[in-house]
Amino acid sequence: MRKVLYDRVIPVGTVLLAIIALWYAFAVILNAPFERDQAARANAEISTSQLIANTMRQERPVLPAPHQVAAEIRKTVFEISPTSKRSLVYHGWVTLSSTLLGFGLGTLLGILLAVAIVHSRTLDKSLMPWIITSQTVPILAIAPMIIVVLNAVNITGLLPKAMISTYLSFFPVAVGMVKGLRSPEIMHLDLMRTYNASKAQVFWKLRWPASMPYLFTSMKIAVAISLVGAIVGELPTGAVAGIGARLLAGSYYGQTVQIWAALIAAALMAAILVSLIGVIATFVNRRMGVRT
Amino acid sequence: MSVVTLRPKANSMPQAAKNVIDVKDLSLVFQTNDGAVNALSNIDLVVNAGEFVSFIGPSGCGKTTLLRVIADLEQPTSGSISVNGMTPSEARQKRAYGYVFQAAALYPWRTIGGNVSLPLEVMGIAREERKDRIARNLELVNLTGFEKKFPWQLSGGMQQRASIARALSFDPHLLLMDEPFGALDEIVRDHLNEELLKLWAKTQKTVVFVTHSIPEAVFLSTKIVVMSPRPGRIHEVIDCNLGSERTLDIRESPKFLEIAHRVREGLRHGHSYDEAHL
Numbered sequence A: 001m002r003k004v005l006y007d008r009v010i011p012v013g014t015v016l017l018a019i020i021a022l023w024y025a026f027a028v029i030l031n032a033p034f035e036r037d038q039a040a041r042a043n044a045e046i047s048t049s050q051l052i053a054n055t056m057r058q059e060r061p062v063l064p065a066p067h068q069v070a071a072e073i074r075k076t077v078f079e080i081s082p083t084s085k086r087s088l089v090y091h092g093w094v095t096l097s098s099t100l101l102g103f104g105l106g107t108l109l110g111i112l113l114a115v116a117i118v119h120s121r122t123l124d125k126s127l128m129p130w131i132i133t134s135q136t137v138p139i140l141a142i143a144p145m146i147i148v149v150l151n152a153v154n155i156t157g158l159l160p161k162a163m164i165s166t167y168l169s170f171f172p173v174a175v176g177m178v179k180g181l182r183s184p185e186i187m188h189l190d191l192m193r194t195y196n197a198s199k200a201q202v203f204w205k206l207r208w209p210a211s212m213p214y215l216f217t218s219m220k221i222a223v224a225i226s227l228v229g230a231i232v233g234e235l236p237t238g239a240v241a242g243i244g245a246r247l248l249a250g251s252y253y254g255q256t257v258q259i260w261a262a263l264i265a266a267a268l269m270a271a272i273l274v275s276l277i278g279v280i281a282t283f284v285n286r287r288m289g290v291r292t
Numbered sequence B: 001m002s003v004v005t006l007r008p009k010a011n012s013m014p015q016a017a018k019n020v021i022d023v024k025d026l027s028l029v030f031q032t033n034d035g036a037v038n039a040l041s042n043i044d045l046v047v048n049a050g051e052f053v054s055f056i057g058p059s060g061c062g063k064t065t066l067l068r069v070i071a072d073l074e075q076p077t078s079g080s081i082s083v084n085g086m087t088p089s090e091a092r093q094k095r096a097y098g099y100v101f102q103a104a105a106l107y108p109w110r111t112i113g114g115n116v117s118l119p120l121e122v123m124g125i126a127r128e129e130r131k132d133r134i135a136r137n138l139e140l141v142n143l144t145g146f147e148k149k150f151p152w153q154l155s156g157g158m159q160q161r162a163s164i165a166r167a168l169s170f171d172p173h174l175l176l177m178d179e180p181f182g183a184l185d186e187i188v189r190d191h192l193n194e195e196l197l198k199l200w201a202k203t204q205k206t207v208v209f210v211t212h213s214i215p216e217a218v219f220l221s222t223k224i225v226v227m228s229p230r231p232g233r234i235h236e237v238i239d240c241n242l243g244s245e246r247t248l249d250i251r252e253s254p255k256f257l258e259i260a261h262r263v264r265e266g267l268r269h270g271h272s273y274d275e276a277h278l
Helices: A002-041 A048-055 A066-079 A088-119 A121-134 A139-152 A158-181 A186-194 A199-234 A243-252 A256-287 B063-070 B088-093 B112-122 B127-140 B156-168 B186-203 B214-220 B248-252 B254-269
Strands: B019-032 B035-048 B052-056 B078-083 B097-100 B174-178 B206-211 B223-228 B233-239
Touching (some): A088 A256, A139 A158, A139 A199, A186 A199, A186 B097, A199 A243, A199 A256, A199 B112, A243 A256, B019 B206, B052 B063, B063 B078, B078 B088, B112 B127, B112 B156, B127 B156, B186 B214, B186 B248, B214 B248, B214 B254, B223 B254
Parallel strands (some): B052 B206, B052 B223, B174 B206
Antiparallel strands (some): B019 B035, B019 B078, B223 B233
């Protein structure tokens, strides 16, 4: 317990407090001009303490204060029914489902590509440059096209959004797994050769287990960018549903509090997904006898 | 070259494979960026069933390369070689030998039992039989009770013993060992040498053993192959039979010292101690 307190709670808590303090400071600085304007128009004097208090309770602040965002999240998560279109849980679930589908497909695709590349020199030479090139295309440019093209062939809803997550997430997994599947030492490979092991046996008994640390590291990156992909995929559909829709609608109507609430929700979701993979990795590591 | 069959065994080998290893005029040239390197040059060698043969020589004399050619891990450029009367490739496919590397090369994600089980799984041996063999071979190398431990929980000497158990688990007649104790301290090495000798007496295997330690070679071997570098070649083959009941004490005996002296002379005449080669 003491160890957890000193290793985790105190360092993380300190940084969190610093961020919140900075956030409040900037909320005051950025929202103050509006309050001064208001006061000037009303020809009224405004005291500094009054000014600071006012900057934290504007309806459409430039930067909402943390407690305003917290209140918005509490309202839209706990007070509104999850089936309502005004519920953050509803929008969060829409984004999460396409994130997970895209991430699952991306991981699978990444692993399959890596397996193919490791086992074929030709594919290594021909496929790898394209895989790298694929990521130099700005996702913001390609996302609307994927949505539009798939809509034209009557594929709508979850899948097009998930495809964008897949497009982003297969990359770290493919690159990580190529490295991971090639990580066994020569001696470990020679050993398999002395047993006259088949390629499949070398894969399942040596390459695959050796690649596990690489897999989990790249999956952590993949799941985080899958979420980004899902949000980006929600923008061109015209703000129907999802965290992305929340962001877009918020910016249409100048609802900064709503935007920030959606942003924080997305960040929390990413953090939870990444740490879930961390938990799975720890479990697998323990089974594989990794020294802790 | 003298071929002395020290411990002939009846019926333990197919007739054709009385010479477990037969190398004739074998050469191996590596093509490197700095040009061709003559790793092995005109090697002739016969290893009989039940022998314990050591390859000794300085770095670069090709002793490990020769062992790897026998194991079909390197391909010779010219000459012929047979293992159990077959080509090395056929012998490897028939799982004719167990190979022990310089490092234990245990798979870190497998327990000690799991590592011993690895070749058995590859060879498709049933689970019950595997359990039996794991227990039997771990007992053979005095590692009973460590089956569930992971490699990092064992000392270097114990890890290397586990790797020997792994090589023995599928019961090959031929054991190829590439400086298996080179990375261990001398006390552990002495101890493992004694154990290996007992193991050899018990299992009646043919052993080919690469080393750069003269006492180790003399203590263990029935035949010492002295090799010299640039190009890698056999300088001399020295028969060495200190009797079957050897203990470490034998290393102070006149006979041991005389053979050790001959090996050292052989290495010197093969220019192993020349400045240019160090």
